[in-house]
Amino acid sequence: MARVIGDVILDLQNISLSFGGVKALTNISFDVREGEIRAIIGPNGAGKSSMLNVINGVYHPQQGRIVFRGQERRRMNPHEAAAQGIARTFQNIALFKGMTVLDNIMTGRNLMMRRNFLWNALYWGPTRREEIAHRRRVEEIIDFLEIQNIRKTPVGRLPYGLQKRVELARALAAEPSLLLLDEPMAGMNVEEKQDMCRFILDVNEQLGTTIVLIEHDMGVVMDISDRVVVLDYGRKIGDGPPDEVRNDPVVIEAYLGGAAH
Amino acid sequence: MIYREAGQFKASYEEDQQIFPIKQDRIVMAALVVAAFFVAPFVASEYWLQAVLTPVLVFALAALGLNILTGYAGQLSLGTGAFMAVGAYATYNFLLRLDGLPFLAGLVLGGLSAAAVGVVFGLPSLRIKGFYLAMATLAAQFFIVWALTKFPWFSNYSSSGIISAQRIEILGFAFDTPARKYLLTLAIVSLLALAAKNLARTNTGRSWMAVRDMDVAAEVIGIPLMKTKLLAFAVSSFYCGIAGGLYAYTYLGTVEPDGFGLDLSFKILFMIIIGGMGSVLGAFLGAAFILLLPVGLNVLMHTSVGVLVPATLASNLELIVFGVLIVFFLIVEPHGLTRLWQIGKEKLRLWPFPH
Ligand SMILES: Nc1ncnc2c1ncn2[C@@H]1O[C@H](COP(=O)(O)OP(=O)(O)OP(=O)(O)O)[C@@H](O)[C@H]1O
Numbered sequence A: 001m002a003r004v005i006g007d008v009i010l011d012l013q014n015i016s017l018s019f020g021g022v023k024a025l026t027n028i029s030f031d032v033r034e035g036e037i038r039a040i041i042g043p044n045g046a047g048k049s050s051m052l053n054v055i056n057g058v059y060h061p062q063q064g065r066i067v068f069r070g071q072e073r074r075r076m077n078p079h080e081a082a083a084q085g086i087a088r089t090f091q092n093i094a095l096f097k098g099m100t101v102l103d104n105i106m107t108g109r110n111l112m113m114r115r116n117f118l119w120n121a122l123y124w125g126p127t128r129r130e131e132i133a134h135r136r137r138v139e140e141i142i143d144f145l146e147i148q149n150i151r152k153t154p155v156g157r158l159p160y161g162l163q164k165r166v167e168l169a170r171a172l173a174a175e176p177s178l179l180l181l182d183e184p185m186a187g188m189n190v191e192e193k194q195d196m197c198r199f200i201l202d203v204n205e206q207l208g209t210t211i212v213l214i215e216h217d218m219g220v221v222m223d224i225s226d227r228v229v230v231l232d233y234g235r236k237i238g239d240g241p242p243d244e245v246r247n248d249p250v251v252i253e254a255y256l257g258g259a260a261h
Numbered sequence B: 001m002i003y004r005e006a007g008q009f010k011a012s013y014e015e016d017q018q019i020f021p022i023k024q025d026r027i028v029m030a031a032l033v034v035a036a037f038f039v040a041p042f043v044a045s046e047y048w049l050q051a052v053l054t055p056v057l058v059f060a061l062a063a064l065g066l067n068i069l070t071g072y073a074g075q076l077s078l079g080t081g082a083f084m085a086v087g088a089y090a091t092y093n094f095l096l097r098l099d100g101l102p103f104l105a106g107l108v109l110g111g112l113s114a115a116a117v118g119v120v121f122g123l124p125s126l127r128i129k130g131f132y133l134a135m136a137t138l139a140a141q142f143f144i145v146w147a148l149t150k151f152p153w154f155s156n157y158s159s160s161g162i163i164s165a166q167r168i169e170i171l172g173f174a175f176d177t178p179a180r181k182y183l184l185t186l187a188i189v190s191l192l193a194l195a196a197k198n199l200a201r202t203n204t205g206r207s208w209m210a211v212r213d214m215d216v217a218a219e220v221i222g223i224p225l226m227k228t229k230l231l232a233f234a235v236s237s238f239y240c241g242i243a244g245g246l247y248a249y250t251y252l253g254t255v256e257p258d259g260f261g262l263d264l265s266f267k268i269l270f271m272i273i274i275g276g277m278g279s280v281l282g283a284f285l286g287a288a289f290i291l292l293l294p295v296g297l298n299v300l301m302h303t304s305v306g307v308l309v310p311a312t313l314a315s316n317l318e319l320i321v322f323g324v325l326i327v328f329f330l331i332v333e334p335h336g337l338t339r340l341w342q343i344g345k346e347k348l349r350l351w352p353f354p355h
C-alpha cells in the first residue's frame, strides 16, 4: 500500500507546561498529519517526553490548546485519549511486570471488551466468545512482532529489548490511529534497532497508523521520519523535513553540535 | 501416569484458554472434587468435618476474597475480619427480619451488604496507596466491630452482641449435621472459587492486575482506575461477606463481634502470604496450611518428641513456626506455596532429564 499523508489530525497550539519553577515546555506549537511519522528530537531534558505526556493527557499544560480530530480541548485526559485512539509506549518501559506477555497484550484491548464482570465470572457463553475473538487478534500482533515463543512468559523475566517489543505490541493491540513512541530503540543493539525500525515502518505503511516518535539515534530519525520537531530547553527551535532540519544552523548549534548522540 | 505437557498440542485458542490446559492437572482436579464431594462426607469423622474441613473451606473463601483485593488488584487491606462480620450480621438480620426469606437469599444479601460496605471503605484507595490505605482499612476494621457491639439492634438485643445462627433449610431440606453443613459450604465455596478463577483469567482480572502492576500505564490504555479499584473492593468484600456468613452459619453457629477482630484479618492475610498472592489455588493452600499446622504440630509432638518438649514451649512453638514461615515467604518466595508447587511441577515435567 502506498503511503498517503493526509490532513492535520493533531494540532498543538502554544503549549506551555511547568512543574513548580521548572519550565518543561514553553509556548510550543506543531501539528501532526494523518499517516506520517513525526519525530521529536532534542537533548536530554529538552521536554520531549513531557510533550508526549501532554498529548495523551498524563500531564496537563498550563497554557495552550490541543485540537485532535477537529475537537478542541484545553487538555486531554488519559482515558479519553485512549478511547479516541491514541496509544503509546513509555521511555522507561511501563509493562505489567507480574503478567504474561499474552495478558499484557490482551489488556491493550480492554476498551473493546464489552462484557461486564458478571458475565466474566460466568465465563461460558458471551465472555468466552469475546475472549477468543480478541485472543485471535492478539495472536496476529504476536506473529507480526515475532514474539510467538515468549507469549506465556511473565514480562518481568524478559530482556530489555524484548520488553520494548512487548510494550509496542500492547499499544498496537488497541488498534490506535495515533501511536506515540517514547525512545522505542533506546538501549538496543544494532540488530534489535533494525528490527524495531522495520516494525515501526510496517505499522505505519500497512496499518496507516500515524506515529509520533522520540528518538536519540539521528540516523534512525533521518531514515524513517517525514518531519522532525526539534526541542531545546523546552522551546521549539526547528521544525521541518529531516534534510532541512539537519542543515539548520540553529539546530546544529543547539543539538547536533553540542551533544552529538 | 507421567506428568507431561509434551504431545498435548493446543489445536485452538479455546483449548489454550482453559483453566487447566494440561490434561494431568485436569485429572487431579477432578479427582479432588470427587473426593471432596463424595468421599470426605462419608469417611471423615464428625470432628474432622466440623472442626477441620469446614473451617478450611470458609477460611479459603475469605482468603480468596482478600486475594482478589490484595493479590490481584494490589490494594492492601487489614479489614477482612470486618467485612466478614458485616456478612455474618447482615445475613442474620435479613433472615431474622424478612419472614420466609430463603437461607441462600439471606446469605447473598449478606454478601452484598459487605460489598457495599467494602466499596465505602475502598473510596480512600482512589487517593492513597500501600501503607496509608492499610490504615484506612484498619479504621474499617475497628469501626465495624465497635458498631456491632455498640448498637444492640444488630444482634437483636442479645448480650454483648452475640448472635446464634438460625437453622439452615434449603427447599425444605435441613442442613443440620456436620456432613451436610460441610457439603453446603463446599458447594458454595467451589462455585465462588470457579467464579474467581473466571474473573482472574478475563478482562476483569487483567484490569485488576494492570492497576496493581503499573497504574499510570493502565490508565493510558483506557482502564478506568476508579471503577477497577472499587470493583475489586466490592467483589472482594462480597467474598469475605459470604465467608463471614458461612463462618457463622455452617462453622461456628454462634459468633460475637470480637471474634471478627484484627486477629482474624491478620490470620487471613498470613494465609495469602503463605499460600501465594494473586492465585486462587494459593487461598486454599494457605488456609489449609495455617489451619492444619497446629493440628500437625500437635500430632508430631505427641507421637515423637512429646516427652521432651515442655508444655509452655509447645504452645509457643506454633507461633515461632508461623513467624519463621511468614518471614521466609515474604523474603524468599512472595508467591508462596503456589509457586513452590509450580516449581515442583516444572521439575516433574522435565524429570528424569533435567536439561
Ligand atoms: N513529573 C515531573 N515533575 C517535575 N519535573 C518534571 C517532570 N517531568 C519532567 N520534568 C522536567 O521537565 C523537563 C523536561 O523533561 P522531559 O522528561 O520531558 O525531557 P526529555 O526531553 O524527555 O529528556 P530525556 O531525553 O532525558 O528523556 C526536565 O527538566 C524534567 O526534569
Ligand SMILES: [Mg+2]
Pocket: A048, A049, A050, A091
Ligand atoms: Mg524523555
